[in-house]
Amino acid sequence: MRSFWALFVVTLKNTLSLVDSGKKKSIWTRLLPAFLVVAFIPTLFSFYMMAQEALKLLIPLQQSGVILGLMLTAMSLMIFFLAIFLIPAVFYFSKDVEVLLALPLKAHTIVAAKLAVSMIYEYVSVLLIGLPILAAYVVNVQPEPLFYVITLVVLIFAPLIPLILAGLIVMVVMALFPKARNRDLFNYLSGFVALAFAIGINLSVNSIVQIDAQSMITMLIQGNDSLTGIFGYMIPSIPFAINAMVHLKVLDLVISLAIALGFIVIFLVVSDVVYFMTAVGVNETGASRKKLKAKAYTKMTLRSNPMLTYTFKELKLMIRTPIYLLNNISTVVLMPVILLGSIMTGVGSDDEAITAIKSIPWNDPNVLAYVLAAGAAIGLFMSSLNLITVTAISREGTNVYFMKFIPMSYFKQIQAKVFSGLIISFLGIVFMLIPFGIILGIPPLSLFLSFIAALLSGVLINYIGIIVDMIHPKLVWEQEAAAVKQNLNAAFTMLPAMGLGVALFFTIGLFPQPMWFAFTLYLILFVLDVGAIYLAKKTCKKAFDQI
Template sequence: MRKYLTLTHALLKNVSLFSDGKSNKIKMIGLYGLIALCFLPTLFLFYIMFDTSIQALSILHLESTVLYLGFFIISILIFLFSIFLIPSIFYFSKDLDTLLVLPLPPQTILAGKFTTCILYEYAFTIIVSIPLLSAYVSNLHPGIFFYLMALVVLLLLPIYPLVLSSILTMLMMRFVPFFKNRDRFNIIGGFFVIVLAMAFSYFMNSPMMMDEQSNLFTTILTDPDSLVLKLGTWLFPAISFASHALSNTNILHLLVFIAISILSFLIFLLLGKFLYFKGAIGFSETTSTRKRFTSSEMEKLNKQQGKTFAYTKKELKLLFRTPVYFINCISPVILFPILYIIFYFSSSSQISLSILQQLDMSFIKPYLPVIGIGIGFLFSNINCISSTSISREGQNVAFMKYIPVSLKEQIQGKVNSGILISFLTALCSILPLFFIFPLHAMDMLIVIVCSLPSLLFGNYLGILLDMAHPKLVWEQEAAAVKQNFTAMIPMFGGMLILAPLGFLFYYLPNTFLLPVSIIILLALCAGTIVFYRKMDKIANHFFKKL
């Protein structure tokens, strides 16, 4: 136990939840508080969904069904997202070589890393459980024992789905050598999740599923137990006992839930004793092609180019060649058109499309500039390229100070890569609207041109925030993008700015729409120009602190 506690403490320090190694904890907590505000709309939507369901089902004393649905959502989210988190922490982290040579049994290492993983999964638990329990309490007013039991349930709820994904990962790493390569695992796994999400979306919009959804509420009312079984009791048996324990304040069901969670964890440690070391030893992180270059190819490669252009190419190659960056930063360019195609050919959208294509869209013409501005803000940092460009350097950020390229040229190269991918993503999202709505080519051109100032400004703002607060302490590339909370500020900020922007232009008279749009566009252009001219001074100011 002492070794486990010491190892867990060391691993949690590397997680850096409240510090990146340079900033104080108060600033980091304030930053996380700001990010929490961005999730309020999502929490509100969950609350409305659970509140409506409880009001409808409490009359028939089926409150446990709503609790079950909430716990099932939490469990499935944890299971899916931990499939990528587990390999990163269990097998691909930089501390693995150090831990393997220490006199530690595999159970101790696994228990420490499991504790680290479970802290990440509490985020999904909180996002769903807060609106779920708030709706339950506001409608049913349970006693004090409910709160104590709910606390126990929420603390133990992530264990079982995390154990399932951990065992699945250990089996793959032990018996399927194909997945031991980190790049191969991330690429195949990432595209598998994308394909799975698209297949699920298409299935949910199929005629068969639409007919099934129309009878869903009737099924809940007539036979709730069958619904519980359909939703996955066989996969997550513990959540059925947890929901009944809270709805009926049943101590016996709570004890069964606790027993299942603890037993699953013990089975995980027992399997890890025989699987973990054999799967962790001898894997390769990346591959090397060992390509031979001819003299003409070497001459072409050594041909001198502009420093900013060369640095932009370097950034783009890094984004395309690193699987984590490709999946998180580049794949939206591919994903958005595919989603449009799925929507366009899905049977449920055919009626909506036929109605939209018959609409008179002349009323929207005064709003085209502001639509372009909103699209630019939305896509400027949705790929997190500019807002993580300094963080992705990690511990190698010191080389940016010493290489014979000015900070201004390096920063501009990083911004250029973000601008290019952002523009392609926006373009791939705007052009399909030409086929969905009866718009003219000039209308689309206005939207595209008006999106450029906000797109440029958003990318410069993203890299400015990353220079001010980079996440440089990480063990694998995924942390620089997925676990970089600084990058979430411009990403969610670009989404949130659409609301006040739409509210402002909705209440403006049509005669003021164009002048106000021009003022906003000029302000964005001025802000971009100021940042570009002062980039060297700003970069030197922040890099002195790194």
């Protein structure tokens, strides 16, 4: 127990020191928490409103516990989803593993300490989902004081079982498939499994709603929170936790904690058998050690323009780093597939919708204004979603010094980074606009004009992204994932891009002629682009002097 505690404290301190480097905080750093709170208010408020509306229906049916069940299930799913990436990173691929393996520690001590630290990571998800829903529950149900105590205990233990389930899956995969013990391969695999899991959840939620409608009605008629029983399929402690929260039954709370304890015991027993076996040699990388063939050597030693070679270096590193590939590039393919998929399934079965789409007068100037706004919004959306430029300096990590000693100006280097982001943004825009254009039957000229609007907004977001990351880069990290996924800079481009994208549609009505809107849109985007490029040039010298 003593070694567990010592290891937990050291690991936690190390994790926290990566967040707070102890350097003097800039105004940006100080403003960031406030900005994030403001940024999350709409999301938290929308969760609150959803819970509020649901409770209005559920309370008369004595099914208010359903909302708590949904809350705990959503939390568990989110935590499980994040844990698929987190567990390999923390348990196997973090830099401390090789040091820990050499210490006289038992496997279950290392695993327990890493599990405890992982739980702390996951409390962000708990708070994000839990706070608004609980607020709505408290306002509408007005529970007794004991509810708060029970809820606090339930929330503290909420991440445990999903984390353990993900941990068990990761350990078993590592044990059964030795080839998975390659960091890059495992990251690719876990990334695609997580994406498949997300799509699977989407589909299964739809099917559950359709297939079990009859049994849900039966349960609703029964009242007394009988619906909460369905949540037990996913995490066995959830029904007991819900009962404890709704009916203030301490015994149910004890049972839910006992179930969690059971999972801990199973996890630690499995870890004693599997962890050392799978963790040893996990950071090794294979190599061929073959001399390059003459043809390949000639091709790989051709001379190229420094800007071009720098841009390709950026793209190569992004494609070859699984975490970056999944986070920065896969969205380009994934988002169009998801959006088009939902439109196809929604519209495909609805004759009225097909007739309505076919009757849209695409050549009408009013409609064209909306097509242009949609193009600009897609440009903003796809460019902010790929996070390439807004993490471009952060991804350099401790190697950022390289940018400072090579004979290439900072502005040229950041332009190369922006170009790499623009290439991916461009692909995302093309993958989005062309299928939409074909499905909806948009004329080529309208599509081309919306494409120009998308490119102009893409340039804007990419330059804003690099400015944000130059001023406030996250350079201290142990795992590549942290440079992208735990980088709050993304909020500075994503949220304004989303807001601006939506606002565009509301401004169309302000113009007496749709053509004026089109002209103003192009002009404003162009001026903003030039302004952003100028600002990037002005910022870079000062920003790099600070790095």
